[in-house]
Amino acid sequence: MSFKSTIEDLLRNYPPLFQFASKVYHKINGSFRTLSPGAPGAIRKSFEYILERDGAVSGDYYEFGLFRGYTFLQAWNHCKELKLADVNFYGFDSFEGLPAAEGIDQVDGRFFEGQFACSREEVEKNLAGEGVNLEKVTLVEGYYENALTDQLRQQHPFKPASVVLLDCDYYSSTVTALEWMDPYIQPGTILLFDDWFSYGESNELGQQKAYEEFLARHPEYKSDALWEFENHGKGFVLSAAQ
Numbered sequence: 001m002s003f004k005s006t007i008e009d010l011l012r013n014y015p016p017l018f019q020f021a022s023k024v025y026h027k028i029n030g031s032f033r034t035l036s037p038g039a040p041g042a043i044r045k046s047f048e049y050i051l052e053r054d055g056a057v058s059g060d061y062y063e064f065g066l067f068r069g070y071t072f073l074q075a076w077n078h079c080k081e082l083k084l085a086d087v088n089f090y091g092f093d094s095f096e097g098l099p100a101a102e103g104i105d106q107v108d109g110r111f112f113e114g115q116f117a118c119s120r121e122e123v124e125k126n127l128a129g130e131g132v133n134l135e136k137v138t139l140v141e142g143y144y145e146n147a148l149t150d151q152l153r154q155q156h157p158f159k160p161a162s163v164v165l166l167d168c169d170y171y172s173s174t175v176t177a178l179e180w181m182d183p184y185i186q187p188g189t190i191l192l193f194d195d196w197f198s199y200g201e202s203n204e205l206g207q208q209k210a211y212e213e214f215l216a217r218h219p220e221y222k223s224d225a226l227w228e229f230e231n232h233g234k235g236f237v238l239s240a241a242q
């Protein structure tokens, strides 16, 4: 465990102090970086996996939880390097940080309203500054609970998903994202949960609970674990249940 994680774990016992320290830390450390060191590598491996399996990648890339956009940029870069010209890029965020924690997401003070806020303008500037053609990416702005509607489906030519990165911390956000993604998730889709081990091995909280419920609603899918990745992530591939 890193020095930073040890301090975070200690401070979490004092939520007001943790929230204050987290805000100060992100304000001082405003660099364009990822909060998820393993996510870019896991995305690369996912596209390589699909390429090897199918010989091509036709589905789109979806990322729920952008923060400053660094992981989204890496997804773009990986696809460019792998010459995956048919992949469209969709990113979903409030651009105001996390909503207030409710229900089981209030289990401790680790997540709080406004955490990881980064404006849409700043994310777009970050992406464009690294060479991303903003006309080729779609950023959907708003809290998922309001933004992920049936109407949204009509506004963009969403294709089935090749790779989905769920990096939205909360159980509730993951449930909402997976529900909206339902028509675009199919056998062969790779789902990367960046916050899989946020609560250790517990499947009663966070993303593990959200995915277990998704799979219970979808007996037509079989889910196979692929890889774990830093810090708390785990990836799965779906196939048709026999």
Ligand SMILES: C[S@@+](CC[C@H](N)C(=O)[O-])C[C@H]1O[C@@H](n2cnc3c(N)ncnc32)[C@H](O)[C@@H]1O
Residues within 6 Å of the ligand: 033, 034, 035, 036, 039, 064, 065, 066, 067, 068, 069, 070, 071, 072, 092, 093, 094, 095, 096, 097, 098, 099, 115, 116, 117, 118, 142, 143, 144, 145, 167, 168, 169, 170, 173
């Ligand atoms: C940990 S950060 C994402 C980190 C980013 N993928 C990276 O690699 O740096 C979590 C993000 O999820 C977004 N988020 C979580 N729940 C949300 C919700 N219900 N609606 C909109 N955005 C949400 C937050 O705004 C925040 O930007």
